[in-house]
Amino acid sequence: MKVGTRLFIALAAALAAFTANPQSPPPSALINQESEETVEAARAASPHTSESTYAYFREEAEAFIDEATQRIWDPNAPREPAPRTAWGDPDLTGYWLNVAYVPLERPVELTDKPLYTEEEAITAFVHWATQDASVDPATVHYDWTEFGMDNWQSPIRPNLRTSLIVDPPNGRVPPLTPEGQVRLEQQARRHTLESRGLYERCIQGNQGPPRVPFLQNTGQSQIVQTPEAVILITQANSDVRILHLGGSPHSPQSVRSWLGDSRARWEGDTLVVETTNFHSGRKWDGSAGELHLEERLTRVAQDTLLYEATMTDSSTWEAPWSIEVPWPMMDPPGLFEFACHEQNYGIINVLRGARVRAAEYEAAQREASGTE
C-alpha cells in the first residue's frame, strides 16, 4: 500500500473517531469479556457434551445425510429447461430456501481450489451437518435443532464449490478502498441505536439484498410471479421486493430506499434484476447508497433455483464480486408474518447491555488516566 494511502486511512479514521462521540468506546469494549470463561464454565458444569446431545438427533441426522449426499450440487452439471408459466415466462414461483454450509469466502488454504471432488464435498458436508446437529451444552437461549431449524433439517445438499464467492477467482471479497475501509469501521455496532444492525432495528431482514445465507435456517422465501412483476418475499422481517418487469426506468436518484429500486428483465431462462437507489444509511459490508446490485435467478431443476449476485461499488471495493447459491425448494407450509418491529424487545436489551459496558469502559478509562 502506498504511503499516501496509509496516511489517508489514518487521517480518515482519526477524523471518523473525532466526529463520533469522542468518548465512544471501541466495539471490542462492548463485548462481555468474560463470555469465553462463562461458556467454558457452563460446559464444565453440564452433564451433557456435544457428543451426547448429538445422540438425540443422530438417527434423523444420519438419515438426512444419507439422502442429501445422493444429490450433490454440481454447478457445471447440465441444467433442465425451466417449466413455464401460463403466459410463457420461466416459472420461478414457489417457496425456496436460501441456505448453505459452504462459507462465503474460500479458506486461504483452498485459494486455488474452487471445486471439491465429490468425496471431499461429502466429507465437508458431513462434518458441518454433524456439528450443526450437536447442541453446545453452554447454550442458554434455545438451540435451533429442537425447532427443526438447523440447515441440515432442510433440503440443503452438498455443494462442490469451496466458497459462495465465485468471482474474484480467489473466492474472497476484493480489498476495500480507503473510503470503504473507513465506512466499514464506522458501521461497527456500538452503544448507540443508529450504530446497531438493520436487522436488530427491524428495518430490514438478514436476507439482503443481496441474499447471502446465514448459518441458521432463516432463508425461507416465496416467489410470486405475474406478467408485470416478480415478487420476492423473505421470511426474515417479512421483507417484500417487487421486481418490476416491462422496461420501466428506475426511479430518479433522488428517491432512495432501504431495499433499493429493482428493475428486472428476462435473458433466456434467467431473470436478471438490477437494483440501485439504496438509502445512504444502509450499511452493508462497508457499502452504503452507491451499491449497484445485479442478481440472477434461474430455475435449473424442478427443485432448485440458482441465485447469483454481483456487487459493484467502486467507492467501497476495488473490484466487483459475485456469489452463487443454489436454493432448494422448501417444504410447506410456507411463510408466516414476521412482525419484528412491533415491540422489539431485542434492541432494548441489546442497547441496555451495550451502554452498561460503555459506562464500565469509560469509568476504567478515567481511572486509568487518574482523573477520577
Place this chain on the structure above:
Amino acid sequence: MGSKVRTLEKNKVRTLPAGMLILGLTGIGAAQTPIHEPFPDYTPPRTLHGTPDISGIWQSFTTANWNILSHSVQPGPFAEITGAWGAGRAGLGIVEGDELPYQDWAAAEQQRNYENRAVINVTNDPSRFDTGDPELQCFRAGVPRANYMPYPFQIFQTPGQVLIVYEYKGAYRTIYMDDERPAYDQSWVGTSNGRWEGNTLVVDVEGFNEHTWFDREGNFASDALRVTERWTPVSPYHMRYEATIEDPNVFTRPWNIGFMLYRQVEAHARLHEFQCIPIVEPLMYRPLGFYDEDVSNN
C-alpha cells in the same frame, strides 16, 4: 333482477337495471349509510386462470384512518408544532349507520384509547403492551385499516393466491384461494382465505392479535375479531370495498363498512417504500435514554 324505486316523477315506478342498487335515500340529515354509486353493469376482464382481474395499484380517498365515523376537522397531536401539516380533514364515516355498537365497557375503553393515542411506552416486558395508536409507532395497520389508510397498495393474482402489498410499511397479506388455511397463530394482519362469488372476491380474515385499532380515534377490536371482506370491481378504474366486522368481545352485533377504491392510472405509477421505523425510533426510544450522550444514564 332489477329493483323498484319510487322516483321523483309522480306515480312512476321505474325498474332499475340489474347491478344498480341505491341504499339509504332517506333524505338530508339522516344517518349516513354507505351509498352505492350508480355504475352501469360492468364485466371485469379475466386473469389467465379465469377469475376476475383486480390486479394493479389501488387507493382509497376517505378520511377513515382518522375516524371511521363521521368527524370534523381536527388538529393533530402537538398542533403547536405541526400546525396545518398535522391536522385531519373532516369526513363522512365509512360505517353503515354511522355508529359503532360497543358494549358498555368497550365504549369506555375506546375513550381511554383516544386520550392515550399519542402515548408511547415501549417496554421489553412481554406482559405489557401499553402503547397508543399502533400506526404512530410504525406498527402494522391490520385489516381492514390498511385498506383505507392514505397509501396505495398493489394486488397481484396467481391461481392459488391473491397477494396484497401495502406501501405503508411494505406490509403484505396472502389470501389463500385454493386450500383453506386455518389461522396458525395470532398475527397483525390475520390469516385470509378467499373465494370468488361472481365478480366479488369474498375474504374471511381471522386469527388477529389483540392490538387492532380501526383508526386514530381509538376504535378497536379484540383478538376475537373476524372480518369478511367483499372486493367488487365496478369499472375499469373503481372497485367497491365492503366488510363486515364481528367481535363478540367488544360489540353487541356485527357492523358493516363500505367505500370506493380508485385505480392509479399514471404510466409511472408504482408503490414506493414507506419504511417508517427510522422515523419513529427517536419517538419510541428517547424516553428510554437511548439518545443521551451520557452512557451511564441507562
